Amino acid sequence: xxxxxxxxxxxxxxxxxxxxxxxxxxxxxxxxxxxxxxxxxxxxxxxxxxxxxxxxxxxxxxxxxxxxxxxxxxxxxxxxxxxxxxxxxxxxxxxxxxxxxxxxxxxxxxxxxxxxxxxxxxxxxxxxxxxxxxxxxxxxxxxxxxxxxxxxxxxxxxxxxxxxxxxxxxxxxxxxxxxxxxxxxxxxxxxxxxxxxxxxxxxxxxxxxxxxxxxxxxxxxxxxxxxxxxxxxxxxxxxxxxxxxxxxxxxxxx
Numbered sequence: 554x555x556x557x558x559x560x561x562x563x564x565x566x567x568x569x570x571x572x573x574x575x576x577x578x579x580x581x582x583x584x585x586x587x588x589x590x591x592x593x594x595x596x597x598x599x600x601x602x603x604x605x606x607x608x609x610x611x612x613x614x615x616x617x618x619x620x621x622x623x624x625x626x627x628x629x630x631x632x633x634x635x636x637x638x639x640x641x642x643x644x645x646x647x648x649x650x651x652x653x654x655x656x657x658x659x660x661x662x663x664x665x666x667x668x669x670x671x672x673x674x675x676x677x678x679x680x681x682x683x684x685x686x687x688x689x690x691x692x693x694x695x696x697x698x699x700x701x702x703x704x705x706x707x708x709x710x711x712x713x714x715x716x717x718x719x720x721x722x723x724x725x726x727x728x729x730x731x732x733x734x735x736x737x738x739x740x741x742x743x744x745x746x747x748x749x750x751x752x753x754x755x756x757x758x759x760x761x762x763x764x765x766x767x768x769x770x771x772x773x774x775x776x777x778x779x780x781x782x783x784x785x786x787x788x789x790x791x792x793x794x795x796x797x798x799x800x801x802x803x804x805x806x807x
Contacts, residue, residue, distance in 0.1 A: 575683070636721065709776070
């Protein structure tokens with residue numbers, strides 16, 4: 554991570570929806586401790602078993618959480634972008650995580666020492682409710698990802714992954730190699746190639762030199778399995794303020 558960067562307007566902490574939804578008093582207390590960092594595609598943020606000392610709040614970066622098997626094979630269990638926070642185990646009572654966090658889309662995020670947010674979480678009220686609702690939505694994404702990987706075809710899994718990624722990006726384009734996508738989905742490289750070729754021949758995407766451009770999102774949504782809608786509905790239900798455009802929550806902490 555490249556730290557201690559100047560804070561351009563386009564990378565304000567308020568670009569992260571969790572930070573934007575915090576009560577004003579809470580935001581003002583933690584603001585001096587927020588550090589802007591830039592991360593690159595494929596950069597490993599932490600490994601399984603690492604003691605977590607920071608919460609990470611993406612603004613333009615997207616972080617993929619992967620489960621790593623003993624034979625080094627991986628599968629994505631969730632992704633986090635500007636809507637969320639990486640490191641929920643810190644305020645759920647754990648100090649480490651069994652997953653690997655890797656940069657899926659390069660960009661910026663803010664890091665915050667765990668102690669600073671834990672102090673706010675333990676106050677209860679709006680902050681605690683917000684983080685717990687977000688955690689439930691994240692658990693839904695993890696659960697549905699497991700179901701999707703077990704029961705649906707690779708091209709449907711790829712559609713789900715693409716749509717969830719696009720929801721966390723400002724444009725209909727992302728940079729990602731076939732090999733990295735295959736590792737994230739936990740599928741064979743030749744199967745990933747076939748899935749990309751199928752969507753490209755159907756006019757849904759264009760893939761060249763590691764760049765995926767979505768040409769027809771509506772048809773992509775028609776092709777995807779129900780897993781994408783399940784995850785999106787749960788985020789919208791649990792975090793309506795985030796779905797509708799964030800307004801700071803009232804400070805009901807004690």
